[in-house]
Amino acid sequence: MLERLGKIRDFICEDHRYVFLSTSVIASLGLWFSMQPRSSMSFLRQAYALEVVLYWYLIAWLAISAAALLLKLTHWNNYAETSPFRKKPLVTVVRWMSYFAWLATLLLFVDRAVMGFISVTSVALQQDTNPSGFLSSIVYMVDKSYPIIWQGIVTTVGLSVFGTLIAFVLATLLVFLRIQTVERSDNDAVRFFKTLGVGFAKLYSTVVRGTPMMVQGMLIYFTGFGLLKNSGMTVSEIGAIWSTFVAGLVTISLNSTAYMMEVLRGGIEAVDTGQVEAARSLGLSQWQAMLKVVFPQGVKNAIPALSNELIVNIKDSSVLSVIGVFDLMFATKTVAGIYFKQVEMYAVAALIYLCLTMIASWLLGKFAKRLSVNPTPLTSVSDMDMTVGTVSGKEEYSLEGRKRENKRKARYDNPKSEQ
Amino acid sequence: MMTKTTATEPLITVKGLRKSFDDHLVLKDIDLSVYPGEVVTIIGASGSGKSTLLRCMNLLETPDSGEIWFHGSNLAAERVDLNRLRESIGMVFQGFNLFNNMDVLDNCTLAPVTLKKMSKAEAEEEAMRNLDAVGLSRFAHASPASLSGGQKQRVAIARALCMKPDLMLFDEPTSALDPEIVGEVLNVMRGLAEEGMTMVVVTHEMAFAKGVSDKVVFMDQGVIAESGAPADMFSNPKLPRTREFLSRYLDD
Numbered sequence: 001m002l003e004r005l006g007k008i009r010d011f012i013c014e015d016h017r018y019v020f021l022s023t024s025v026i027a028s029l030g031l032w033f034s035m036q037p038r039s040s041m042s043f044l045r046q047a048y049a050l051e052v053v054l055y056w057y058l059i060a061w062l063a064i065s066a067a068a069l070l071l072k073l074t075h076w077n078n079y080a081e082t083s084p085f086r087k088k089p090l091v092t093v094v095r096w097m098s099y100f101a102w103l104a105t106l107l108l109f110v111d112r113a114v115m116g117f118i119s120v121t122s123v124a125l126q127q128d129t130n131p132s133g134f135l136s137s138i139v140y141m142v143d144k145s146y147p148i149i150w151q152g153i154v155t156t157v158g159l160s161v162f163g164t165l166i167a168f169v170l171a172t173l174l175v176f177l178r179i180q181t182v183e184r185s186d187n188d189a190v191r192f193f194k195t196l197g198v199g200f201a202k203l204y205s206t207v208v209r210g211t212p213m214m215v216q217g218m219l220i221y222f223t224g225f226g227l228l229k230n231s232g233m234t235v236s237e238i239g240a241i242w243s244t245f246v247a248g249l250v251t252i253s254l255n256s257t258a259y260m261m262e263v264l265r266g267g268i269e270a271v272d273t274g275q276v277e278a279a280r281s282l283g284l285s286q287w288q289a290m291l292k293v294v295f296p297q298g299v300k301n302a303i304p305a306l307s308n309e310l311i312v313n314i315k316d317s318s319v320l321s322v323i324g325v326f327d328l329m330f331a332t333k334t335v336a337g338i339y340f341k342q343v344e345m346y347a348v349a350a351l352i353y354l355c356l357t358m359i360a361s362w363l364l365g366k367f368a369k370r371l372s373v374n375p376t377p378l379t380s381v382s383d384m385d386m387t388v389g390t391v392s393g394k395e396e397y398s399l400e401g402r403k404r405e406n407k408r409k410a411r412y413d414n415p416k417s418e419q
Numbered sequence: 420m421m422t423k424t425t426a427t428e429p430l431i432t433v434k435g436l437r438k439s440f441d442d443h444l445v446l447k448d449i450d451l452s453v454y455p456g457e458v459v460t461i462i463g464a465s466g467s468g469k470s471t472l473l474r475c476m477n478l479l480e481t482p483d484s485g486e487i488w489f490h491g492s493n494l495a496a497e498r499v500d501l502n503r504l505r506e507s508i509g510m511v512f513q514g515f516n517l518f519n520n521m522d523v524l525d526n527c528t529l530a531p532v533t534l535k536k537m538s539k540a541e542a543e544e545e546a547m548r549n550l551d552a553v554g555l556s557r558f559a560h561a562s563p564a565s566l567s568g569g570q571k572q573r574v575a576i577a578r579a580l581c582m583k584p585d586l587m588l589f590d591e592p593t594s595a596l597d598p599e600i601v602g603e604v605l606n607v608m609r610g611l612a613e614e615g616m617t618m619v620v621v622t623h624e625m626a627f628a629k630g631v632s633d634k635v636v637f638m639d640q641g642v643i644a645e646s647g648a649p650a651d652m653f654s655n656p657k658l659p660r661t662r663e664f665l666s667r668y669l670d671d
Contacts, residue, residue, distance in 0.1 A: 184481060185501045277479055278516035278575075282530035282582055283506035292529060296520040 020065040023098040027058040027065075030105030033112045034058075041119040044111045051111075054104040061101045064094070130339050138344045145335040152331025153352060155245065159252055159320065159327060160313035166249070167256035167313075168306065174257060175264040176290070177201040183286060201261065208258035214319040216255055221247040221323040248325035252317055260309055267302030268294055303371060307364035311357045318353075328352060429488075430455045430586055430617050431476060436485035436495075438471055445471045447641040449485070453586070458618045460628040460649075463638035464664060469621045472638070473590050476619065477508045489586070506534055509579030513591040515571040517563035523550065523574050524559040527581045535582075542581070549577040553607050569600035573607055580611075587611065589620040625668045629653050637661050 034055050038044065044051045068085050075082050084090050117135070124136035124143070131137050142149065177197035186194065208216070224247055228238045271294050279289035299306075318329035328349060336345035429452035436449040445468045453459050461469040474480040476487060478494050478501055487494040492504055518526050527546035531537045537545075550556040553573035563571060572592055579587060589608065593601040605627050612618060612631050622628060628635050629649045636646040637656075645652065645661045656662045 183501075184478075184497050185499060187498060272514075272516070274512060274514050274516035275518060278510075278512060278518065279529075280502075281477055281479065281505060281508070281510035281512075281588075282579070283502050283504075283534050284530060285502050288533055292533065293518050293520065300520070 019094060019098050020068050023101050024062055024065045026105050027061045027101045030058050030101070030108045031055070031062075033105070033108035036112045036116075038112070039116040039119040041115045041122075042111050043115065044107070051108075054107060057104055058101060061097060064097070068094075130341065134344060137339075137341055138348055141335055141339050141341060141345060142348060145331075145338070148331045148335055149328070149348075149352075151326060152328035153356070155326050155331075156314065156317055156328040157356065159245070159248055159317045159325065160310060163249055163252035163256055163317070164260075164310045164313050166253040167260050167309070170253065170257040171260035171264055174201050174204065174261045175268065178205075178261060178265055179268060179290070181286070205258045205261055208255055209262070212319075213251065213255045213316055214322055217248065217251040217320050217323045220251045220254070224250075244320075244324040244326070247323055248317070248320040248327070251320060251323075252313055255316075256309055256313055259312075260306060263302050263305040263309065264298060266305070267300070268298030270301050271297045300371065303368050307361075307368060310364065311360050314356050314360060315353060427455055429453060430457075431619075432486075432488040433472075433476065434486040434488070436472070436475060436487065437483045438468075438475055438480060439483055445641055446475070446482070449641075449643060451636065451643065453617060453619055455585075455617055456615045457634060458612045458616075458620065458632045459634045459636060460620045460622055460632040461636045461638060462622065462625070462628055462664070463644075467638040468641040469638045470590055473588050473619060473621050476588055477505055477510055479510075502534075506530075506582050507585045509582060509584035509587045511572065511575050511579055511587070511589045511592045513594050515563075515568070515575050515595070517566075517571055517574055517578070519563055522560050522562055523555070523566070526563065526574060527578045530578075531581050546577070546581050549580045550574070552580075552610075553577045554603075567600065568596045569603045572596065572604045576604075576607055576611070585617060587616055587618045589618065589622070591621050591623065593622065593624055623668070625653075625665070637664065639664075 034051065068083070071083050071085065072079050080086055085094060120133070120136050121139045124131050124133075124139040127136075127140055130140055178201035180194040180198055182191050182194050221242075221244065224242045225238060228242055229235075268290075275293050275297065276289050279293045280286070284292070317325075317327055321327055321330035321333065324330070332345050332349040336342045339345070431453045433449055433451040436446050437444070438446040449468075449472055451459075451472070461472065463469045471480055475482050476494075478487070482495050485495060489504060490507065492499050494501065494504060517523075518529065521529065524543060524546055527549065528537075528539065528542040531542040531545065532539055535542075547556050547559065550559060553576055555570055555573055555577065558566060558570065558574070563574070566574065576592075592608070593604050596604065601624065605624060608618070608620070608627070609631050620627070620632070632649055634646060635649045635652045637644050637652065637658075639660055645656065645658050652661070653665060656665055
């Protein structure tokens with residue numbers, strides 16, 4: 001973050017090459033804003049003279065840039081020596097002028113876009129009927145049906161988060177069945193159960209990944225409903241225990257289990273075979289080697305793909321609205337139906353889904369970063385220095401290097417802490 | 420150096436071992452006995468089957484036919500309690516194969532705690548003793564990734580020793596190491612041989628084979644072409660093939 005800020009600062013303060021180009025883009029944007037109609041809350045409406053000045057200032061900037069470009073094109077080989085734009089004081093003047101161009105654009109942006117949005121919002125909020133404008137209609141509908149949309153968001157997040165967690169647990173169990181191999185030392189019963197387990201896991205994965213989740217949701221919901229009905233329960237009793245939410249959660253969990261199992265299997269198979277061989281050579285059974293050595297490393301390998309599964313579930317839970325789960329999709333459909341404004345509401349839904357997936361991917365990124373850091377502390381820092389060049393993995397190298405730096409720093413700051 | 424072949428029973432005996440990968444026959448009727456306390460080095464060109472032979476000796480590779488007798492059991496038989504027998508056969512790999520998800524100490528204590536029902540403290544004490552013997556006790560809590568190749572291999576040896584094996588198998592333990600750190604691993608192995616550990620070593624280190632082993636086995640194209648005491652083998656090889664192989668190494 002700091003590094004990025006530093007880069008931006010360098011770009012603005014030190015790098016002269018892009019002053020004309022980037023500021024001209026910004027100035028053009030400012031001119032475009034100035035051509036947009038003013039809203040009722042525009043503050044430049046009261047200061048018309050200022051707006052004229054801003055407008056002509058941006059025009060002037062574009063003219064200067066064009067002049068600089070012309071000079072550059074005509075003096076391509078010795079521009080640096082001949083151009084007045086590369087000499088003091090003009091360099092400094094142009095630099096300051098570019099800052100003012102950014103400021104002018106910022107003012108115009110606030111006046112047109114920000115104040116415009118606020119005024120649309122405040123007008124829309126006072127309406128009694130749905131306004132016709134795209135933006136104001138969205139604001140009006142979201143304001144009026146806020147609780148419905150919120151409930152949809154909560155349901156979607158609940159479905160995908162809990163569904164993914166349950167699926168992870170189930171996938172962990174299932175992948176154990178999937179990766180079993182029959183060994184020479186196994187007796188007949190073990191051979192039978194291993195073969196059965198592998199077969200079941202394969203079948204499960206094929207069926208679940210080969211059918212649409214929408215169909216699975218329907219099947220699961222109505223199967224559960226039918227079973228409870230046959231046991232003599234009334235519809236309202238069934239609704240209490242086999243709600244659409246529960247059915248949806250079961251569907252998304254079972255569906256995601258198959259995908260996560262395949263992801264885990266990939267991660268486990270990516271673990272170096274030498275790891276198993278070493279464990280087996282010590283006398284550990286296949287099961288113990290899996291549990292203690294391979295599986296922890298396999299899960300770590302699979303974390304990026306596993307976390308992707310949460311994002312997929314946030315989006316794909318939308319198909320569960322067909323069984324009546326009150327998720328974001330269902331909520332959107334409901335609101336769109338009330339006002340008969342489909343495009344506006346689905347645009348809102350798309351934006352909310354996008355926000356949810358972006359937040360999820362950001363959080364998962366942080367989580368993954370934390371997990372990949374090996375928490376094991378190094379006992380002897382001075383000894384580590386000798387081995388810098390020989391560590392194998394590049395990533396591990398930088399990690400250890402950083403740890404070493406930190407330790408060394410700590411030692412300088414507090415020399416006694418090592419003793 | 421004296422060969423210790425008299426009187427005692429062999430610790431491990433390989434009889435008529437055959438192994439093929441797909442259609443390619445890698446081991447053709449191998450017979451080999453290793454006696455307690457003996458250090459046997461297996462030399463030979465790449466692809467001669469020496470690593471496969473070693474890996475068959477603890478059934479990491481399943482032989483097509485033949486017998487491997489160890490502690491009164493035929494390892495190559497179906498349904499033998501392989502895991503229990505493997506506890507007594509330590510193995511050191513070319514690629515170290517330290518468990519990446521554990522620190523050095525946990526690498527050493529995993530098998531004793533899991534299999535010998537040792538308490539964690541007991542196992543750690545034993546592990547520290549073995550790490551100390553290979554000169555790495557100060558790295559007990561380091562992650563394997565932070566160690567150099569030579570250090571990793573010494574940890575791998577300590578890890579195998581923690582199971583108190585009767586037999587140690589070394590599969591080209593120094594081939595993945597830089598020349599200047601090969602010595603630190605060979606020193607540990609030399610010390611182990613002097614303590615009387617039974618060892619089978621696949622190696623390209625001729626000086627080690629000559630100086631430390633009791634018996635040298637030269638493999639060529641899936642058969643044991645020649646074997647004998649290192650003094651005889653190195654000074655007076657019988658076969659032209661052996662002579663050619665050795666001259667290439669001893670010239671260096």
